Amino acid sequence: xxxxxxxxxxxxxxxxxxxxxxxxxxxxxxxxxxxxxxxxxxxxxxxxxxxxxxxxxxxxxxxxxxxxxxxxxxxxxxxxxxxxxxxxxxxxxxxxxxxxxxxxxxxxxxxxxxxxxxxxxxxxxxxxxxxxxxxxxxxxxxxxxxxxxxxxx
Amino acid sequence: xxxxxxxxxxxxxxxxxxxxxxxxxxxxxxxxxxxxxxxxxxxxxxxxxxxxxxxxxxxxxxxxxxxxxxxxxxxxxxxxxxxxxxxxxxxxxxxxxxxxxxxxxxxxxxxxxxxxxxxxxxxxxxxxxxxxxxxxxxxxxxxxxxxxxxxxx
Numbered sequence: 001x002x003x004x005x006x007x008x009x010x011x012x013x014x015x016x017x018x019x020x021x022x023x024x025x026x027x028x029x030x031x032x033x034x035x036x037x038x039x040x041x042x043x044x045x046x047x048x049x050x051x052x053x054x055x056x057x058x059x060x061x062x063x064x065x066x067x068x069x070x071x072x073x074x075x076x077x078x079x080x081x082x083x084x085x086x087x088x089x090x091x092x093x094x095x096x097x098x099x100x101x102x103x104x105x106x107x108x109x110x111x112x113x114x115x116x117x118x119x120x121x122x123x124x125x126x127x128x129x130x131x132x133x134x135x136x137x138x139x140x141x142x143x144x145x146x147x148x149x150x151x152x153x
Numbered sequence: 154x155x156x157x158x159x160x161x162x163x164x165x166x167x168x169x170x171x172x173x174x175x176x177x178x179x180x181x182x183x184x185x186x187x188x189x190x191x192x193x194x195x196x197x198x199x200x201x202x203x204x205x206x207x208x209x210x211x212x213x214x215x216x217x218x219x220x221x222x223x224x225x226x227x228x229x230x231x232x233x234x235x236x237x238x239x240x241x242x243x244x245x246x247x248x249x250x251x252x253x254x255x256x257x258x259x260x261x262x263x264x265x266x267x268x269x270x271x272x273x274x275x276x277x278x279x280x281x282x283x284x285x286x287x288x289x290x291x292x293x294x295x296x297x298x299x300x301x302x303x304x305x306x
Contacts, residue, residue: 029216032216032220033216033217033219033220034216034219034220034223035220035223035224036223036227036234038234050233057216057219058234058235059212059215059216059219062212062215063182063185063186063187063210063212063216064186066186066187066210066212067185067186067187067188070187070188070189071188074189080203081189081191081211082211082243083242083243084240084241084242084243085238085241086239086240086241087237087239088237088238088239088241089236089237090235090236090237
């Protein structure tokens with residue numbers, strides 16, 4: 001049975017996933033969606049960028065994080081998708097060759113006042129590399145179905 | 154000369170861009186980064202999804218928005234990239250066949266206290282389709298270089 005709103009516990013935390021960041025993917029994503037030279041030109045990035053190396057687009061890091069969430073966290077969840085995301089930050093750039101993993105901590109659950117069959121869950125998501133350096137943090141607000149609509153949670 | 158921190162005016166607003174959302178791109182993005190059935194299976198989405206149609210991943214809408222910003226807004230800007238994004242929301246799903254455009258309004262400028270050669274600019278970004286329906290709103294916080302470091306702005 002999938003994870004419903006009632007099955008989510010505030011304070012619980014899960015860590016999972018292993019996503020290998022490749023230079024080919026960094027370049028392909030950037031050429032399509034974020035063609036700034038520090039994301040598309042490895043040589044110039046090595047010589048001139050603040051980081052001394054080609055770095056992934058922040059939206060690419062967010063998208064790789066989403067893939068880890070879909071495969072490991074939302075795969076068996078009665079979720080309707082995210083209403084939105086608060087406090088998205090990129091504390092460090094993501095580099096080709098790194099391996100990303102994700103931690104999700106449940107911050108808050110709010111039953112819908114108007115619709116008794118659903119509620120929102122606010123989590124804190126942290127994406128880090130194999131050395132534990134944080135690459136992305138955010139607070140998604142996700143809509144979940146309830147399997148006992150209207151009862152106290 | 155590129156747009157520096159000093160050249161940005163609080164309250165100014167720009168609208169631009171024209172991004173055609175194709176089903177092929179919606180599927181390719183979702184298969185790579187957000188393989189949930191309402192983003193990857195056109196038939197099932199038509200029959201079972203809340204929206205009655207295949208919808209783009211919210212991260213795809215954000216990435217298409219970034220492409221419009223890079224091509225039209227950051228192309229000639231002394232920007233070091235975004236520190237982060239607040240209040241990211243997807244008020245409506247994005248569908249194949251739509252054409253997206255973007256409006257950027259400058260909300261706030263904050264000179265760095267520790268580094269006189271830079272400052273942050275908070276904007277309100279709204280992405281909408283050709284009928285003016287909002288698809289994404291967010292408040293990016295972007296780091297800009299100053300061309301007169303330390304002088305009053």
